[in-house]
Amino acid sequence: MRRLKQLVPPLLFIFLLLVPAAGATLPWLKEGTYAKYALLEPPGGPSQVKDLYFFKLYPERLSPAVRERVLSYLTNDSPWKTVGFPFVIGDCTDIFMGFRVLKIQGDMAFINASATFVNATIEGNYHHIIPNLTVWRVLRLNLTDMTYYENGTPIGKATLFVDPSNPPKPGEFLFRLEGLSDDVNVTVGNVTYSAYGNGTVLTYYRPFRPPRIGVKSGRFYFSDAGRNWSMSGGGSEEYTYDFLTGVMIAGSFVHSTELMAIGVFYIDGIDRRIRGKSGEGIWPDGIKLYDTNIQFPDENRNSFPDSPWRYYLYSGTLALLVSAGWRWWKNGHA
Numbered sequence: 001m002r003r004l005k006q007l008v009p010p011l012l013f014i015f016l017l018l019v020p021a022a023g024a025t026l027p028w029l030k031e032g033t034y035a036k037y038a039l040l041e042p043p044g045g046p047s048q049v050k051d052l053y054f055f056k057l058y059p060e061r062l063s064p065a066v067r068e069r070v071l072s073y074l075t076n077d078s079p080w081k082t083v084g085f086p087f088v089i090g091d092c093t094d095i096f097m098g099f100r101v102l103k104i105q106g107d108m109a110f111i112n113a114s115a116t117f118v119n120a121t122i123e124g125n126y127h128h129i130i131p132n133l134t135v136w137r138v139l140r141l142n143l144t145d146m147t148y149y150e151n152g153t154p155i156g157k158a159t160l161f162v163d164p165s166n167p168p169k170p171g172e173f174l175f176r177l178e179g180l181s182d183d184v185n186v187t188v189g190n191v192t193y194s195a196y197g198n199g200t201v202l203t204y205y206r207p208f209r210p211p212r213i214g215v216k217s218g219r220f221y222f223s224d225a226g227r228n229w230s231m232s233g234g235g236s237e238e239y240t241y242d243f244l245t246g247v248m249i250a251g252s253f254v255h256s257t258e259l260m261a262i263g264v265f266y267i268d269g270i271d272r273r274i275r276g277k278s279g280e281g282i283w284p285d286g287i288k289l290y291d292t293n294i295q296f297p298d299e300n301r302n303s304f305p306d307s308p309w310r311y312y313l314y315s316g317t318l319a320l321l322v323s324a325g326w327r328w329w330k331n332g333h334a
Helices: 003-016 064-072 257-260 308-330
Strands: 034-039 053-057 088-092 094-105 108-122 129-140 145-148 153-157 175-179 184-190 212-216 220-226 229-235 238-242 248-252 266-269 287-292
Touching: 034 248, 053 094, 053 108, 064 129, 094 287, 108 257, 129 257, 145 257, 153 257, 175 257, 184 220, 220 238, 257 266
Parallel strands: none
Antiparallel strands: 034 094, 034 287, 053 088, 053 266, 088 108, 094 108, 108 129, 129 145, 145 153, 153 175, 175 184, 184 212, 212 238, 220 229, 238 248, 248 287
8 A cells, every 4th residue: 555655646746747728729720730820712713813813911010031032022203112011912823821839938939920922912013923922920829818029029829720729809919010100909899609500511621510709800991091001991700610629610701810910910801712502501702711730620530529518528628637636645545
């Protein structure tokens, strides 16, 4: 019995290391995890300019290497150069957007967020087609509040994924639109667990059955002008997430935290290829999941419990049992 009591502390220590702590965030979020989203060209390719996808880059936010490359494509009569227009406008045939987890250090995750514009042209220069224009930056995500930080300052909530047990709350700060005379704060408007109702949501990767988490921003509006230019816009953004993992599966948006953080002010939000209902389900408008190495729980029931709430309940209960057992042995009970 004495030998058994001597073994209990190290066994409990090992057990605690192996069992996720109560409240552990996103079991799938680990080094090497990635997800890729797409807006694809129409079948047969774009037949005219209106079939292309448009985007706006904010040079002041681009990483130095990307900024240098983008500015090298500008002609001398570029509005960005001549009249101080804050954004560089482009178009392309496809848009790919995604993230990859590079490293986890304690409560901080280093996320490589990127957007690739295929067959891109800058400011209508169709004599110079860029096969793949990729904009990227490594972002620092605090896992305790699911917020990206830059030099200690919060720049916005993660929008490519959420913690399904604690999604953003209505009224919370979501992200900030930069590059305008006055920055515009976008906040959370509504959160639902019945996004797209009872229908099956179709993506390029796989179908997703209900329930699903939907996050919609509050309505916002902006208007700005300078010498020989003016612009305005606004509306609300919608992001749809898998109920069990919190990974975004579709998004009808033109702005997001990750896009703004890497220097993309705007992407086209209208799918030129496929959207609407079909016999198999609903094709949401906007960007959709295209590829990932995340294993969704309903693909393999043994991957982890089939609900984040059950996951936290199981891990929390196990932690409490271990703690109680340790106190029992420490007090000398046999």
